[in-house]
Amino acid sequence: MNTMEATLKRIEDKGERLTIQRRLVIEALCTHAEHQTINAIQHTVEGKLTGSKLSEVTIYRILEWLKGLGIVSQTDMGADGIVYALLDTPLHHHLVCLNCGKVIDIDDSxxxxxxxxxxxxHxxxxxIDHMAIYGLCAECAAQAGDSTDKVE
Ligand SMILES: [Zn+2]
Ligand SMILES: [Zn+2]
Structure with missing residues (x-):
């Protein structure tokens, strides 16, 4: 079973209805393994649809639905915008540098x-399915003269 089939099955198992529009968005998410913005998803869907196209609002609503089902994560990546990704195991997260924009991937541990x-x-x-943590990368922290943990 590929990612697309597995994802569709997960949704059907939850008793959810799969419209053509929903399928297209899921297909776009499965086509590109990386995170995608709504615009990128829209672009992928447009390549497959002849005639009509999905509006940003429609795609947003479908993504919200998938998020509620625990199928998709939504992460604010700062300068890269808000991105969506299929929730795959193992989970991963990101460290995002506010100065240079560098993104470091970290595992879920x-x-x-x-x-x-x-x-x-509690x-x-x-x-915690797909986090972006903001801060300064090692290089930028060094440049900023952050000497709080400097050992002489
Ligand atoms: Zn990620
Ligand atoms: Zn940096």
Missing amino acids: YFADLRGKLQSD GFRAR
Whole structure:
């Protein structure tokens, strides 16, 4: 089963209805493994649709629906805009430099403890599925003369 088939099956198993428009958006998400903005999804869909096209609002609503089903994540990547991606395991996250825009990918292990603690302290089941954490990368922090942790 490929990603597209597996995703459609997950949705059908939840008893959700699959319209042509919904299928097109899911197909666009499956075609490109990386994160996509709404405009990028719209562009992919346009290449497949003859005649009509999906409006940004329609795509947004479909993405909101997929987000609610836990199929898609929505992440604000700062300068790169808000991106959507299929929620695949293993999960990954990003460190985004506010100065140079560099993005560093990190694995999910950083959040394992946090999830467990939120659950034990608050009974809260956190859905940390695709995070962007802002800050300064090592180079930019050095340039900024951040000497707080400098060891002589
Ligand atoms: Zn990502
Ligand atoms: Zn930087």
